[in-house]
Amino acid sequence: MISVQDVSKTFTLHNQGAAVIPVMEGASLQVAAGECVALVGASGAGKSTLMRMIYGNYLAASGRIMVGDVDVAAAAPREILRLRREVLGYVSQFLRVVPRVPTLDVVAEPLLSVGVEAGEARARAAALLTRLNIPERLWGLSPTTFSGGEQQRVNIARGFARQYPAMLLDEPTASLDATNREQVMQLIEEAKARGAAIVGIFHDVEARDRVCDREVDVTGFTPAKVA
Numbered sequence: 001m002i003s004v005q006d007v008s009k010t011f012t013l014h015n016q017g018a019a020v021i022p023v024m025e026g027a028s029l030q031v032a033a034g035e036c037v038a039l040v041g042a043s044g045a046g047k048s049t050l051m052r053m054i055y056g057n058y059l060a061a062s063g064r065i066m067v068g069d070v071d072v073a074a075a076a077p078r079e080i081l082r083l084r085r086e087v088l089g090y091v092s093q094f095l096r097v098v099p100r101v102p103t104l105d106v107v108a109e110p111l112l113s114v115g116v117e118a119g120e121a122r123a124r125a126a127a128l129l130t131r132l133n134i135p136e137r138l139w140g141l142s143p144t145t146f147s148g149g150e151q152q153r154v155n156i157a158r159g160f161a162r163q164y165p166a167m168l169l170d171e172p173t174a175s176l177d178a179t180n181r182e183q184v185m186q187l188i189e190e191a192k193a194r195g196a197a198i199v200g201i202f203h204d205v206e207a208r209d210r211v212c213d214r215e216v217d218v219t220g221f222t223p224a225k226v227a
Helices: 047-055 077-086 103-112 118-131 148-161 178-193 205-211
Strands: 002-013 019-031 036-040 062-067 088-091 166-170 197-201 214-217
Touching: 002 047, 019 036, 019 047, 019 197, 036 047, 036 205, 047 062, 047 088, 047 166, 047 197, 077 088, 088 148, 103 118, 103 148, 118 148, 148 178, 178 197, 178 205
Parallel strands: 036 197, 036 214, 088 166, 166 197
Antiparallel strands: 002 019, 002 062
């Protein structure tokens, strides 16, 4: 479902004479349906860079990144937007939403965007918010006013609202209490059981051991001259 083949990445420092810095080369991994693969390696090794290339936020310098039948490394912007809407979910560490949009609508939006009827979409959003212990009195408020932990749980609810065939998870259990951490673990296990292919960054070792089938050390993709 997710296939990264011999991918490289460089950054150009335009404020330093357009110097080109190689940051990744030869990155390859395969993730099958129903499998969760953890990206591991020291801070700065390239875990987030690889995740952002799979999502299409960073453009690969070479190689192929297949998510389903779309090569993200070569896709047009409209193809990447369609992929994100229909196929590839992403739970980041940070909640980015339009101000003043109620929390219930923030979580329901991925469903509404693919034509799910509004009542059903909001019912599914409400079930996730309840499961992640966001009080109903907050659902009509913008999550931009929430605490960091509440925002993280809204972000998780939004990411799991649709049953995406593929998912990217960036520290989904960071800073969660034991009760909500368990709910997120169960959501990941349920996604795997229905066949989602998942790539994740988990500094929570217990969570990684529980939900991940194997690890890929991105240190091996660091160019020797910048290692």
